[in-house]
Amino acid sequence: MADALSTLHLDPGLVEKVQFRPFSLVEPDLGLPTSEVFAEPCAYWHSAALITFFPRREEELRTVNVEGSANVERTFSRHSRAGSRFIHISTAYQNGTGGGRAREDWPEPAHPSAFRNDYEHSKRMAEIQLSRSALVQNGDALVARLGVMVGHSGTGRALSDLGIYDFLRVIAMFARRTPGERVRFVCHPRAALHLTPIDGTVDRLLALAAGSFDRPVRHVVNRVTVPVADLFAAISAHLPVELVAVTAADVEAEPFSRFEAIVNMRCKYTSPYLRFEYDFECHDDASPPPVTPRILDLLISWYVREGLPA
Incomplete structure (x- = not known):
């Protein structure tokens, strides 16, 4: 905790005020000493979730991300003091594979086939059930939809193996075994990623949580995206591999x-x-600072140097 506070340029002395309580998303009242946890008005951050893109995890994802989130909302509604606020961490990719602009609005139900994976669908379902709660009707809830989380914009450091880091880990494993190969990936011609460094994201989240909840659904993503071609170039600059973005027609012509x-x-x-x-x-008050070419290179180089398995 002290390391996290220091990394995010917060007062490391705050660690002395942190209290840890084990809890369970499936137990009544989360298994928490509610009289202590909710003794005063608070901002409750619900960030607990199961993140997996693997198949056949539907039931577990529903238990944690949907039913667990409902249990959190019920516990907060029963025990929180007047003036408390509820912040639900979601993902911008709950929009699924539907085309068009993803609006900062409460979502509608959709069939699981409209999503890339069951994780996205579970996060959509969690938002839908929260939208029907008294918390939303009373203006006490905020949903923050995050983009692709990456490491610290000043150091490149990351503690995650999800998202682009899972992709980078696989690429590095093959590049080091068989250096000098070209690898093509089918990409949208205008494919770009909303990379959001942890430090700028935390700054925006804290500001949103302290502000008005008149717009209760917010995309906490960079308005300036990182083209996939730039990501591939940054990876290829630090690993012995050439990554190339192509279309499905290209692969059909050259398998x-x-x-x-x-x-x-x-x-x-x-x-x-x-x-x-x-x-x-997305609006300026919710958009973290952009990932510049220098920051992108820093994120990739740090992980290649420090984050990859030996």
């Missing part, structure tokens, strides 16, 4: 080599995010 097919198969849970063009409604 994947055996090596390319294997790498694509290993990236099959993260690479689908490269095949879409995303347009998230």
